[in-house]
Amino acid sequence: MIKHAYIHIPFCEKICTYCDFCKMFYHEKWVNEYLDQLEKEIKTKYNNDTLETIYIGGGTPSCLNIKQLEQLLEITTNLKKSTNLEFTIECNFENTTKEKLQLFHKFGVNRLSFGIETINKKQAEFLGRNISKKQIIKILNTAKFIGFTNINVDLMYAFPNQTIIDIKEDLEFLFSLDINHISTYSLIIEKNTKIGLQNIKSISEDLEYEMYNYICQELGKRGFIHYEISNFAKPNYKSKHNLCYWKNKEYYGFGLGASSYLENKRITNTRSLTKYLQEEYIKEEEIIIKEEQIEYEIILNLRTKEGINLKKFKNKYGIEVKDAYNYFSLLLHGLLKEEQENLFIPEDKWYISNEIIVKLLEGEKEV
Numbered sequence: 307m308i309k310h311a312y313i314h315i316p317f318c319e320k321i322c323t324y325c326d327f328c329k330m331f332y333h334e335k336w337v338n339e340y341l342d343q344l345e346k347e348i349k350t351k352y353n354n355d356t357l358e359t360i361y362i363g364g365g366t367p368s369c370l371n372i373k374q375l376e377q378l379l380e381i382t383t384n385l386k387k388s389t390n391l392e393f394t395i396e397c398n399f400e401n402t403t404k405e406k407l408q409l410f411h412k413f414g415v416n417r418l419s420f421g422i423e424t425i426n427k428k429q430a431e432f433l434g435r436n437i438s439k440k441q442i443i444k445i446l447n448t449a450k451f452i453g454f455t456n457i458n459v460d461l462m463y464a465f466p467n468q469t470i471i472d473i474k475e476d477l478e479f480l481f482s483l484d485i486n487h488i489s490t491y492s493l494i495i496e497k498n499t500k501i502g503l504q505n506i507k508s509i510s511e512d513l514e515y516e517m518y519n520y521i522c523q524e525l526g527k528r529g530f531i532h533y534e535i536s537n538f539a540k541p542n543y544k545s546k547h548n549l550c551y552w553k554n555k556e557y558y559g560f561g562l563g564a565s566s567y568l569e570n571k572r573i574t575n576t577r578s579l580t581k582y583l584q585e586e587y588i589k590e591e592e593i594i595i596k597e598e599q600i601e602y603e604i605i606l607n608l609r610t611k612e613g614i615n616l617k618k619f620k621n622k623y624g625i626e627v628k629d630a631y632n633y634f635s636l637l638l639h640g641l642l643k644e645e646q647e648n649l650f651i652p653e654d655k656w657y658i659s660n661e662i663i664v665k666l667l668e669g670e671k672e673v
């Protein structure tokens with residue numbers, strides 16, 4: 307039974323300088339054709355499972371006009387929903403209106419995720435974004451008034467020339483908004499983005515580490531639980547949808563460039579709008595054999611505070627983690643911890659989690 311679904315809306319009004327996602331400029335006709343096709347794709351793939359989470363991401367779903375949003379949300383009424391459904395939609399402050407928020411609420415959306423990234427004018431300009439504090443406060447107040455209580459904002463850091471003081475100002479503003487989930491991202495300069503082509507250099511690893519540490523400490527002081535390497539939530543507000551990825555659960559992915567994990571297969575949709583509109587949804591399918599599933603499980607679980615639940619792991623794969631990997635030396639050096647039923651990376655070592663995971667996987671035993 308699949309409990310999670312992701313729906314991709316690849317349209318944006320503006321293209322940010324750092325963006326490497328599957329996106330394109332908003333065009334009314336393309337959106338209309340896309341939504342018709344999305345409905346068909348969902349009908350072809352969806353197996354009538356009762357969903358616990360639906361996540362509409364992008365691109366910028368909120369850049370669709372009211373009629374298009376209504377069509378999109380109407381499509382989701384064909385999905386069976388559990389009574390405790392978490393239903394998220396990604397929004398940008400520039401194009402979210404009271405009318406759109408009311409529509410989301412009417413269709414059962416109960417979680418909003420906004421990209422703020424930074425409120426520093428120069429850095430926002432560098433990212434190709436332009437939002438005022440006033441606009442943010444107004445939209446969030448409207449959302450809360452309508453009844454949204456579960457709100458995430460994205461914070462980005464590690465910009466060239468950024469200082470800890472700049473981050474402090476961004477955080478103070480976020481705290482004043484009284485929201486309950488913050489996702490953080492360090493700026494990664496990808497080759498094929500505008501800033502990548504301008505040859506902009508990343509900041510030093512040491513400074514990035516200092517910034518990450520600072521953010522973790524400040525969010526901790528404000529009562530946010532650091533439940534995944536980059537994600538922080540007030541109690542009871544962890545993202546159930548994102549946890550499905552980190553727990554290596556199966557999920558549907560609908561829309562351009564979306565990927566699904568179904569029946570031990572990773573299915574990636576095409577990024578070509580032309581192909582998608584011709585019903586050629588799938589670009590590639592990869593069968594994930596048991597050894598790879600185990601690797602994914604370990605890599606993804608170890609991103610979270612809980613880490614790997616050893617009992618569930620044994621039930622799922624019929625093997626103990628300690629029989630599959632030799633991680634004694636990692637335990638000895640404090641890079642992994644085992645407590646009760648869980649094997650996890652201690653929070654103060656999350657910054658080097660990639661290195662720890664590589665070391666763990668290198669300790670694979672012949673079974």
Ligand code: SF4
Nearest residue numbers: 318321322325364365
């Ligand atoms: S970062 Fe988001 S809003 Fe900006 S171009 Fe990429 S998908 Fe669109």
